[in-house]
Amino acid sequence: MAKAKAVTAWYLERYHGSPEDVGVVTMFTDPGRVGNFAVSLASLEAEEPDALFRVLVATTMFQRRQDVQIMRVLRGIGPRDVDELTSVNALLASAEKCGCEAVLSLDGILTRCDLRKDDLRQGTCDLAPSVACLPKRHAVLLKRYGHFGKVPTALALNLKAHGATDLAALRRGCIDATGSPAAAAECLEEALCKSWRVSDKISAMYLSMLSNPDLWPGRAPWTDGLDWTRWVVVDSNVDLFLEWLGYDGFGTYAARREFVCAVAKQINLTSMKAGLQPFNPRIVQQAGFLFMSAANRRSTDRDCSKESGACERCPKVISRACPLKR
Structure with missing residues (x-):
């Protein structure tokens, strides 16, 4: 002690x-640290869907590499590419149009999509190698393992699978469906962890940013209704x-x-x-x-x-x- x-x-x-400070909400509002992934504190406080989703996509990157390296990767992605990576509607629309059945549902992208990088570091797969899907493009943009390209689309499909229009709606659904802040917190964490590469660590990092009153300059918007002490x-x-x-x-x-x-x-x-x-x-x-x-x-x-x-x-x-x- x-x-x-x-x-x-x-x-x-x-x-x-x-x-x-690292891994807290102010880091994700600073363009000098996360580049075009930065959002305003006011947009998160207002629970704007695009801002909440953008921070979640960026948060998933912080695993198995040093934070300073991940921040360098994030800063290197241009504004139009960031918009593509973090728009739920655009990701879902592209998944429907691309012609690959594996990206039509969360279960499909989790179990059937075999995305990887080839010898030239380009996105490829065995299931539908000729299809120019967004996950293949995102595998290159995110500069991580090839299968990381599935992350943005899987996050969007995860919301769809839970019948939620955005992350704020997912939170409200968990609160409404459970009887206590502890149960709601567990429900929300479990829902996020159903997505590709969202672990206990990533979900805790994201959810604590929005709910922990001592990590937010003011009052965190998701403090009420959730047991925020759960997330370390x-x-x-x-x-x-x-x-x-x-x-x-x-x-x-x-x-x-x-x-x-x-x-x-x-x-x-x-x-x-x-x-x-x-x-x-x-x-x-x-x-x-x-x-x-x-x-x-x-x-x-x-x-x-x-x-x-x-x-x-x-x-x-x-x-x-x-x-x-x-």
Whole structure:
């Protein structure tokens, strides 16, 4: 607990509420970080369908690569291509017209589409190699694994499969269909995770951006009706943090989330920074994530590693574990 509290205090002093925080809503409103994928805070607050979907498409990119690398990819995609990647109506219309049965439904794109890249790094498949579908084009645009090209179309088909016109409608449907904020949160997370490459981590990252009151400059639009304390983002940096704390439990996502929540229950955030919720696992997790994320910390002048004598002033309980010091 001494380690967790010290790292949380470090994060709250250095990064929380700053433009340099990573994986939070302000990052997705900054063109300097995510390029043409950036949306305005007001558009998200108003639950504008295009803005909500654009941020979700961008969020799915943040897996298995360093954040700074993914942001570089996002900044390299032009405005017209971003519009194509993030328009639900355009994606669904193209899927209907392209002539491939695999992209007509969510089940089809999940189970029948065998999209990949060929030796020339172009999108291809065995099912319908002659069809010039958007997933093939998106496989190139997104500069990830070939099958990543399915992500935007699958997200649009996922909404259609749930009978939702947009993500705000999907949220309202989960709230209306369940009897508690906890059940609604689980319902919404499960719905998002039915799409291609949307994992527990990606859904938690996206949903916490819109619902966690301590990660939003003001009041997050999705706070009401959902148990936002459910969503913590567990990645390789958080795993390093948990290992350093002494976590030796099961490796499932749920088990690691439960451990983060148990730690967070013993940290009164209100006493550390005025205005915060006393219990907020996402803040404690974010602290561990950023502390262990050497690449993100090196990319900003805000980090204490850029200050002369900072290591000597840092509490010894955490200075020995600092990845930049090592």
